[in-house]
Amino acid sequence: MELSLNFDSKPDITVKKTMYTGSAYRGMTERESIFDPVNAILYTYEPENADTSKIILCVGGCCADPSDYAPLLKNLMKDGYTSLILESNADDIRFTSEFWNSTFFRPFMMRVIYKNDSERYKKLSEEFYNKKIIEAQVLIDIAKKQYPDSTFYLLTDDFPAGIVESTFPDYTNIFLELDGCGLIALTKPLEASLVHPERWGRKNREESFMLPERLSEYIKKIVGN
Structure with a gap:
């Protein structure tokens, strides 16, 4: 599986692939949930002469979709940030799998389907x-x-309040949301009260809308130089 990110400007980006063999959640059938072996590939997008002391991990759902994240990654890596994206083999399981992408299984749809x-x-x-x-x-x-000596920042989306910070308390978390057309929307640290702006409401959508350039500046303030 090859990922395609179009970087028009320097620095050059080195793409490293690291294989991982383990088990991961495959999805839920009507009758059971199962764990299956997964051969995953970690794609590391590392700018030339990058400082790898601080690394942004793109975790969860849309975060593993480079088509949505290309503009954000481009802006971050222009300034020397290293980003890591995880995807599994292309056979039958991806961490952006049919289960993950299925509208039927998305929580906001489940609230409608299973309201009774x-x-x-x-x-x-x-x-x-x-x-x-x-x-x-x-x-x-x-x-x-x-990267055993690096400090990691988790770039996450679409988790309910409390899950990431309680599961990974040793990491600084950056929460963001993608709107329906794949543009970057509201971000906030998970240390603050976390709400999903699209689903739980926000006073002014335009106030929270952030283009990739603005979002990358926001993330850099959290991560630091």
Whole structure:
């Protein structure tokens, strides 16, 4: 599986691939949830002469989709930031898999489909987010082996409040959301109260809308130079 990011300007980007063999959550059928072996590939986008003491880990859902994140990564890497993206083999499981991308299984759709079946909704929601936690853990484990002396920042999206900071308390978390057309929207540190702006409401959508250039500046303030 090759990822295509179009970087028009220097510095040159070195793409490293690290193989990982382990187990990860595959998805939920109507009757059971299962864990399957996964051969994952960690794609490391490292600018020339990059300082790898601070690394941004793109964790979860859309964060693993380079088509959505190319503008953001481009702006960050122009300033020497290293970003890591995890994807699995292209055979039948990706961490952006059919389960992940299925509208049917997305929580906001589940609230509609199972509005009269709260237990069913709860179970599916838990499975959905459990998968994302495993995805994040796999990425962290690989990254720590590849860059044992680095400080990591988790770039996450679409987690409910409390999950990431309680699961990974030793990491600085940067929360963001993508809107429907793939542009970068509101970001905030997970240390603050976390709400999903699209689903839980925000006073002024335009106030929270951030273009990739603005978002990269926001992230750099958190990560530091």
